[in-house]
Amino acid sequence: MELITEVLAPYYQATGKEIEVFEHAWQNKLPVLLKGPTGAGKSRFIEYMAHRLGKQLITISCHEETSSTDLIGRFIIKGAETIWLDGPLTTGVRQGAIVYLDEIAEARPDVIVAVHPLTDHRRELFIDKLGESLRAHEHFMLVASFNPGYQRGFKELKPSTRQRFVALSFDYPNPELETEILVSETGIQQSIAVKLVQIGNKIRNLKELGLAETASTRLLVDASRLICSGLPKRLAVKVAVVEPLTDDPDTIAALSNLTDLMI
Numbered sequence: 001m002e003l004i005t006e007v008l009a010p011y012y013q014a015t016g017k018e019i020e021v022f023e024h025a026w027q028n029k030l031p032v033l034l035k036g037p038t039g040a041g042k043s044r045f046i047e048y049m050a051h052r053l054g055k056q057l058i059t060i061s062c063h064e065e066t067s068s069t070d071l072i073g074r075f076i077i078k079g080a081e082t083i084w085l086d087g088p089l090t091t092g093v094r095q096g097a098i099v100y101l102d103e104i105a106e107a108r109p110d111v112i113v114a115v116h117p118l119t120d121h122r123r124e125l126f127i128d129k130l131g132e133s134l135r136a137h138e139h140f141m142l143v144a145s146f147n148p149g150y151q152r153g154f155k156e157l158k159p160s161t162r163q164r165f166v167a168l169s170f171d172y173p174n175p176e177l178e179t180e181i182l183v184s185e186t187g188i189q190q191s192i193a194v195k196l197v198q199i200g201n202k203i204r205n206l207k208e209l210g211l212a213e214t215a216s217t218r219l220l221v222d223a224s225r226l227i228c229s230g231l232p233k234r235l236a237v238k239v240a241v242v243e244p245l246t247d248d249p250d251t252i253a254a255l256s257n258l259t260d261l262m263i
Contacts, residue, residue, distance in 0.1 A: 012048035013181055018168050022049050025166045031119045031142040036170030039216020042145045046100050056097040058088050062107035068114040093125045096137030104144040105157050118142050119164035186224040195263045196220045211245055233263050
């Protein structure tokens, strides 16, 4: 007798109409751009939507060395033969997967050039090393994420690229919803979750510190997990929230004093 294990959907709490918009974009074969700060739920959202639609998800974490070859594929030596190996983007185009380019603006410019034909009516991927134009599977979908608050200058997405996508903006949830997320994700006590959310919002409003990033929901979830496993609350907040935000000793001290008072 074969035992079938049901795969549970990733936990995601909608903050607006993003689920409805994404489903319509998928039905209409439109690419989607997720905009918002680090740790606001963009990656969790796409995991949830892939599960909801019953589609394979291929995630590519982009960085400054990510090239079109990394995405499309390359020839490799195998024994006495030279064979072609599809990259993750080509695999997704062939199989009809959802391909998620996380932080697309971090990638090299040739990546943007490579995905352009996939984001308009052509829905094609040109594989120059094979001299082949690959028509996308009817269920293929391209999704990218972008952090407009962090990217600046040469890492900014060009308007010609932005306008090829349906765009969804993400931000940190309101306090009530963020508290619910912490409790649902980690099982932490409601009263402690409320205090963690208050800490997160306090840090987000400290513009004078000049932090490159602020306290994300992801960091608050990490702190909740540490507290639930028995780590003292103040220490959990320091290592999961304060320390990841900065390396400056004075800023760490200031944030630690603030968060200690609040929890």
